[in-house]
Amino acid sequence: MAIKNQIKQSLIIAFWFMILTFPIMVIKVNTIRHTIDFRWANLVGVGIVTFFASMTWNYFLRRNEDQKKKEMDDDIPLIHRLLQNDRFRRPFLGVVAAFFLAYPFVFPMYHTSIMISALVYVMLGLGLNIVVGLAGLLDLGYVAFYAVGAYAYALLNLHFGLSFWVVLPISALLGTFFGVMLGYPVLRLRGDYLAIVTLGFGEIIRIVLENWDSFSNGPRGIGDIPAPTFFGHQFNQENTMVYIYFIVIGLVLMTIFFVNRLENSKIGRAWIALRDDEIACQAMGIDKFKTKLTAFALGATWAAMGGVVFAAKTSYINPMSFTIWESITILCVVVIGGMGSAIGVIAGALVLILLPEYLRAVSEYRMLVFGALQVIVMVFKPDGLIKSVRKVYTFNVQEKAIHEQTNT
Amino acid sequence: MRWINIALGVAVAGIICFFAVRELLIDPMYFFELFLGGLTRGSIYALIALGYTMVYGIIQLINFAHGEIYMIGAMTALIVASVLGMWGWNTAVIVILAFVFAIVYSCAYGFTVEKIAYKPLRNAPRLSALISAIGMSLFLQNYVMLAQTPEYLPFKSLIPDFKFWEPFAHIITSVEITIIVTTVIVMILLGILIKFTRIGKAMRATAQDKVMSALLGINVNNVISATFVVGSATAAIGGVLIACHVGQINFFIGFLAGLKAFIAAVLGGIGSIPGAVLGSLVLGISESYFTGYFYSEYEDVFAFTILVIILIFRPSGILGRHDAQKV
Numbered sequence: 001m002a003i004k005n006q007i008k009q010s011l012i013i014a015f016w017f018m019i020l021t022f023p024i025m026v027i028k029v030n031t032i033r034h035t036i037d038f039r040w041a042n043l044v045g046v047g048i049v050t051f052f053a054s055m056t057w058n059y060f061l062r063r064n065e066d067q068k069k070k071e072m073d074d075d076i077p078l079i080h081r082l083l084q085n086d087r088f089r090r091p092f093l094g095v096v097a098a099f100f101l102a103y104p105f106v107f108p109m110y111h112t113s114i115m116i117s118a119l120v121y122v123m124l125g126l127g128l129n130i131v132v133g134l135a136g137l138l139d140l141g142y143v144a145f146y147a148v149g150a151y152a153y154a155l156l157n158l159h160f161g162l163s164f165w166v167v168l169p170i171s172a173l174l175g176t177f178f179g180v181m182l183g184y185p186v187l188r189l190r191g192d193y194l195a196i197v198t199l200g201f202g203e204i205i206r207i208v209l210e211n212w213d214s215f216s217n218g219p220r221g222i223g224d225i226p227a228p229t230f231f232g233h234q235f236n237q238e239n240t241m242v243y244i245y246f247i248v249i250g251l252v253l254m255t256i257f258f259v260n261r262l263e264n265s266k267i268g269r270a271w272i273a274l275r276d277d278e279i280a281c282q283a284m285g286i287d288k289f290k291t292k293l294t295a296f297a298l299g300a301t302w303a304a305m306g307g308v309v310f311a312a313k314t315s316y317i318n319p320m321s322f323t324i325w326e327s328i329t330i331l332c333v334v335v336i337g338g339m340g341s342a343i344g345v346i347a348g349a350l351v352l353i354l355l356p357e358y359l360r361a362v363s364e365y366r367m368l369v370f371g372a373l374q375v376i377v378m379v380f381k382p383d384g385l386i387k388s389v390r391k392v393y394t395f396n397v398q399e400k401a402i403h404e405q406t407n408t
Numbered sequence: 409m410r411w412i413n414i415a416l417g418v419a420v421a422g423i424i425c426f427f428a429v430r431e432l433l434i435d436p437m438y439f440f441e442l443f444l445g446g447l448t449r450g451s452i453y454a455l456i457a458l459g460y461t462m463v464y465g466i467i468q469l470i471n472f473a474h475g476e477i478y479m480i481g482a483m484t485a486l487i488v489a490s491v492l493g494m495w496g497w498n499t500a501v502i503v504i505l506a507f508v509f510a511i512v513y514s515c516a517y518g519f520t521v522e523k524i525a526y527k528p529l530r531n532a533p534r535l536s537a538l539i540s541a542i543g544m545s546l547f548l549q550n551y552v553m554l555a556q557t558p559e560y561l562p563f564k565s566l567i568p569d570f571k572f573w574e575p576f577a578h579i580i581t582s583v584e585i586t587i588i589v590t591t592v593i594v595m596i597l598l599g600i601l602i603k604f605t606r607i608g609k610a611m612r613a614t615a616q617d618k619v620m621s622a623l624l625g626i627n628v629n630n631v632i633s634a635t636f637v638v639g640s641a642t643a644a645i646g647g648v649l650i651a652c653h654v655g656q657i658n659f660f661i662g663f664l665a666g667l668k669a670f671i672a673a674v675l676g677g678i679g680s681i682p683g684a685v686l687g688s689l690v691l692g693i694s695e696s697y698f699t700g701y702f703y704s705e706y707e708d709v710f711a712f713t714i715l716v717i718i719l720i721f722r723p724s725g726i727l728g729r730h731d732a733q734k735v
Contacts, residue, residue, distance in 0.1 A: 195470065201712070365554070379529060382533075
């Protein structure tokens with residue numbers, strides 16, 4: 001009986017969607033040649049897809065509710081359990097390290113280049129994870145800081161001939177500076193205003209770069225950006241790719257190290273507390289504004305460093321690389337991977353960036369799928385694919401007793 | 409601090425007034441032309457901003473997909489108008505049907521979006537609902553782009569062109585007059601709906617206190633759906649009108665229009681309906697003067713700058729009320 005009702009309900013929903021999508025999915029008008037194209041196949045497709053989608057949607061909604069009743073919320077993701085197991089951890093990390101070390105030598109340059117962009121996204125994702133995942137500040141203009149880094153390298157190199165290694169720390173500082181500059185006025189506001197203001201800031205940076213010709217060369221962009229050198233030695237093109245690859249690996253490792261240390265530090269715990277309950281957190285004596293500003297500025301620092309690597313890798317930048325889509329892609333990496341979870345963000349970046357690159361045929365559906373995934377993840381799995389696990393502090397009674405004995 | 413703010417405000421107002429009077433004396437015709445252009449722009453913003461402000465007033469969510477609802481309204485009108493036009497129907501019937509379809513479909517989309525993306529997240533943290541809204545906006549944009557075309561489509565104006573007597577013929581077109589008049593009518597109707605009807609009263613009650621109104625027998629879910637439907641309808645009207653005004657549309661028009669309308673809603677005080685209208689008119693007119701007298705390429709930068717300034721100095725907007733956060 002229940003099944004029958006569900007099928008009936010799903011049929012109604014499928015019918016509703018067929019009507020809803022009719023003008024846009026079925027009719028296609030060519031105003032120049034004056035022809036109307038009725039694509040009836042689409043109508044059938046929409047009906048079938050929405051029928052099954054609504055069945056699964058309802059099934060998962062019900063399951064979610066059942067789970068909430070049972071309070072089964074403390075399951076730890078498989079990967080975390082495996083990583084906590086010492087016997088497994090060493091070999092696993094060894095395999096991962098060997099894979100990434102051998103990668104550029106095994107695969108041709110094209111694949112190395114794609115992997116570099118994916119790793120840059122890992123860096124950006126981890127940086128944004130500090131802002132969105134840990135501190136709970138929705139930043140939709142993250143790409144602005146990425147642009148700051150990229151243009152800092154391109155312009156400082158063009159005008160002053162500064163090299164990659166000099167610009168990298170400078171741009172990190174510039175990123176921090178811009179983060180503080182933007183964060184200072186807007187972080188006093190409530191969370192959802194922040195999203196819009198940062199979105200606006202991202203667009204402002206892009207529009208300024210596009211229109212201020214004498215500064216940024218406008219939409220034509222800046223070309224001939226040199227690749228990084230190895231103690232003054234310039235590699236040939238193929239080796240440069242490998243070299244940049246290892247630089248990015250190094251930066252990613254550094255990022256992971258920093259993020260890990262930050263997460264369990266005093267300030268990291270303050271971020272998480274602030275995300276979970278602002279008022280309670282303030283009552284505990286945490287300076288809300290300063291804590292938020294640190295998160296925002298640190299996130300910006302990583303974005304700027306990612307920008308420098310991006311400019312060095314592509315050797316050409318223009319404002320079109322820094323549109324709102326870029327920000328949204330990075331946000332998707334964080335949200336879908338798992339907000340606040342470093343492993344989730346890394347996995348999310350690798351999957352979300354590598355898959356569309358290799359599945360060229362479906363890459364035009366990329367943004368459509370990203371949008372749908374954002375909604376689905378938020379509705380069914382708000383913690384993302386690999387959810388973060390809070391560090392558990394155990395109070396070891398035995399050890400303490402021994403400690404006391406030796407003292408006395 | 410308070411005195412500094414007031415002094416600053418007076419100084420800025422004085423400078424603006426000085427320039428306005430100077431420009432008015434130099435070229436009054438151009439000045440009025442910009443004013444009417446701004447009024448048109450502001451009316452469109454108002455039609456979209458209403459949806460933002462009503463939804464925000466009730467569930468405290470920035471409905472990111474609202475701009476897309478507006479785009480879908482314009483797109484539906486375009487499709488219906490061109491199909492009927494090719495079938496050789498009467499122009500008046502086409503205009504009416506295009507408007508009706510745009511409104512009906514926008515309402516349906518607004519309703520569906522709420523049921524899919526926001527209703528399951530009613531009790532989730534606000535960040536989740538916001539991310540879900542962004543996902544919905546992204547999805548709808550790409551859905552229209554893939555199903556139709558990424559190119560700009562020419563939109564044949566639905567409003568017949570007629571000439572005014574000189575000297576007004578130069579500075580205002582029939583489309584602009586229609587936009588302003590329609591907006592006024594819609595505002596009056598909406599005012600009546602909110603003030604005097606049952607559903608309007610329920611909406612106001614729900615905006616004030618959801619739990620209490622549920623206790624008093626108001627179906628909160630239905631009221632929220634109704635809010636989305638009403639907001640989508642006004643956005644659809646705005647979408648069709650602006651498409652007539654600009655003459656072309658594509659899948660991306662909702663993004664910027666939505667953002668601007670949101671800025672207008674914040675400017676007026678989000679959650680307040682008269683505030684949204686006032687904020688839209690202020691934003692539209694000041695934008696029009698900025699592009700007319702200064703840099704037209706920095707139009708969007710100007711709007712965002714206004715947003716930031718307002719949020720710093722008066723976060724509750726012109727007409728908004730400041731309410732304390734509840735624990």
